[in-house]
Amino acid sequence: MIIYPTMELQNGKCVTLHRGRLEEPSIYHVDPVETAIGWAAEGAEWVHVTDFDAVAGTGNNDELIEEIIRRTATSVQLAGGFRTRERVEQWIDKGAGRIALGTMPARDPETFKVLARDFPDQIVLAVDIWQGQLMTDGWKQPAAIQPEVFLQQFSNDPLAAVMITDIDSDIDQPDESLGVISSLAGQTPHRVIASGSVREIDDIARLKYVPNIDGTLVGRALFSRDVNLAEALEIAKPKPEKTADFI
Template identity: 30%
Template sequence: MIIFPAIDIQNGTCVRLTQGDFATAQKVAACPVETALGFKAAGAGWVHMVDLDGAKAASPQNSEIFIKVAAKTGLKVQIGGGIRSMETVEFYLANGISRVILGSAAVKNPTLVKEAVKVFGEKIAVGIDAKHEMVAAEGWLDTSSVHYIELAKRMEAIGVRCIIFTDISKDGTLHGPNLEQLEALSRAVSCDIIASGGIKDIHDIQALRDRKLYGAICGKSLYQGTLGLQEALRECETR
């Protein structure tokens, strides 16, 4: 299982949210590049980055930061937030980003997802964020009438191979991931599943690894010290 340390960007700085609420944003680090270099020093190969301003504005707002992180650290960067067009997908992938995450577009513009997957294949992931099992979009500000498993099946049918699933009620709480929903998703589709939201400690990492998930995104747990990145990476490498 791949560990994806997370860096969320708001107004150019590294922050964490609780349950997707922008009003809860707390600064957790000063420099995105230095933070990413710290993750690399611990042994990470990937970093998960989110343009929170972009998610809210429905267009990229901090793209230069993500491109700089990729260039300066050599880490594989997966980026989501505000990506609503092929032009933006192409821009990121042409400038050193390894994987682009389409979130709101999966609900509102599945044609874009289909086109992006056709052109870029596994460099495209879909982020499915759910509140009470229903998909949320537009920076989690809108809740749709689409069930998360139904959306996952639609995405699988158009060729998506990687899904990042977040239970919004768990995100940033350190209360543990939603194992029940993750298991249901893993059974429903053949896509690689990356778990996001609620991961607190090594026991959560072990639980996700034992369910044979593709990856786990860790944010607040790393910044608050309830999970050690080296320990998490070791746990995934040795089993």
């Protein structure tokens, strides 16, 4: 299973949100670039970055994200505000390893499908759930399609992964979030990245054995030091199968 150490950017700072509320961020006074460099040094293969200013349409953190891509010795997965083909292409050209999109596939599924075909294994379908509904536009608008139908719509496209977030779940109730994510994970043939379900190290150990979950984002738990990245990476490694000894 892949651990995606995660930073969410707002006004140039690392933040986390409570149930997706952009107006109520918790701010962490760390350097985003140095934090990403540190994660790579600890062995992370990927870093996930979400631009909340781009999500809200109030600006962006483009220069900071470019520096993270340029200076971090790991692949970078981006999310937040990718509403057009041009912006997706721009960031792939700048070196982003993957782009996660949620609003575009709900509003313009054909363009999303073309992007998936043009950039195989670089496009991630973001599925954001609130009270059982699929949400778009920065988690503000419910989509007129059921999450299960939404997933099935892209079953045959060459996606890098499907990223599922239970917006409504509280980080102190990971069991509920895991139930939502694991249920939807069974509805897609693609690899699934869980988001919002890691509160402590034991949650990673549990996620590892949920069918079809290939990775998990870990953000708040890292910044609050409830999870140690090196330990999480070690737990996520595949364990070798026992083999019989022959004489």
